[in-house]
Amino acid sequence: MRINWNLVKLMGLLVVVTGLYAFSAHRNKQKKVQGLKVEFTGDQNLYITQDMVNKLLIQKFGSLENLPKEKLVLNTMEKAVEANEMVKNAQVYLTVNGELTSRIVQRKPIGRVEGSSKYYLDDEGVRMPLSRVYSARVPIITGKVTGDSLEDVYEILKFINEDEFLRKNVIGIHVEELHSYQLKFRMENFVVHLGDVQHLKEKFDNFKAFYAKARKDETLGKFAMVNLEFNNQVVCTKI
Numbered sequence: 333m334r335i336n337w338n339l340v341k342l343m344g345l346l347v348v349v350t351g352l353y354a355f356s357a358h359r360n361k362q363k364k365v366q367g368l369k370v371e372f373t374g375d376q377n378l379y380i381t382q383d384m385v386n387k388l389l390i391q392k393f394g395s396l397e398n399l400p401k402e403k404l405v406l407n408t409m410e411k412a413v414e415a416n417e418m419v420k421n422a423q424v425y426l427t428v429n430g431e432l433t434s435r436i437v438q439r440k441p442i443g444r445v446e447g448s449s450k451y452y453l454d455d456e457g458v459r460m461p462l463s464r465v466y467s468a469r470v471p472i473i474t475g476k477v478t479g480d481s482l483e484d485v486y487e488i489l490k491f492i493n494e495d496e497f498l499r500k501n502v503i504g505i506h507v508e509e510l511h512s513y514q515l516k517f518r519m520e521n522f523v524v525h526l527g528d529v530q531h532l533k534e535k536f537d538n539f540k541a542f543y544a545k546a547r548k549d550e551t552l553g554k555f556a557m558v559n560l561e562f563n564n565q566v567v568c569t570k571i
Contacts, residue, residue: 365399366430373437379463380418385434388416401426409434417461441468442489443505445477455493457486475507484529488513491532497540520552527561535560542566 368389370382389396392412406424413422413434423435439460441452452460452468471492473485485505492498504516511528526535539560546552557569 364401364430365396365404365426365432367432368396369427369431369433371433371435373435375438375440377438377466377468379438379441379466379468380416380436381465384465385413385416385436388412389432389434396432404432418463441470442493443471443473443485444468445473445482447474447477453482453486453489455490457483471502472504473507474504476509477507478510481507481510481513484511484513487529488515488526488532491536495536498536522552522555523557525557525559525561527559531563534564538564538566542568 368386370385372378389409389412393409404426406426409424410422413419413424413436418438420437420439422437424432425435426432439458440455441460442455443453444462445451445453450462452462452470453473454460471489473482475481477485485507488505492502501518502515503518506514506516506523508514513526513529515524515526517524524539539558542558543552546555554570555568556571559567559569561567
């Protein structure tokens, strides 16, 4: 009887691979947590700290040091971290070195409401609580803030954040009434009356043209109000 050595070699290889896989799987299950680590991606302004994240996990799941991997429910841990109001999304995993790592994307505030209630407005237009560990440098929102006016303010903030000049210079948005908004600038004393949120690009293009000319003429300090409410023109009130 002729022996098919190629088949024997193949079967032997399969046995070895299966054995190695089973051994690896067994070792992997026996792996234990050797430490906790938190990584923040994106914005490096920390509205929640590593200690706060670790404390949250320990309070929810007990001591994690030396806990076997098979007892970790990573999806549940991710949901627990994402329940924090500063967190946009989270990924929790165990590294080859046994570190239980939480990779976190924080929510990003783009405006801060100052009134009877104080909170941030994030980059998705959702309310975000103030942080105990960091205060974001974002435009301050004042006046008659309501749900409807906040939607308009969000549109203004989005436009401001996409424009380098406005992002550097606008420090406040005042809600006079619904569909009536004013802007405060960092270095100038005049108020910019924006009106509603229609035709924002045209309004700001007109304003930047006015600003460049007035700065060149050294006349910016002569104005108390710059009104952008009217179509294709800038109406100024002198001091």
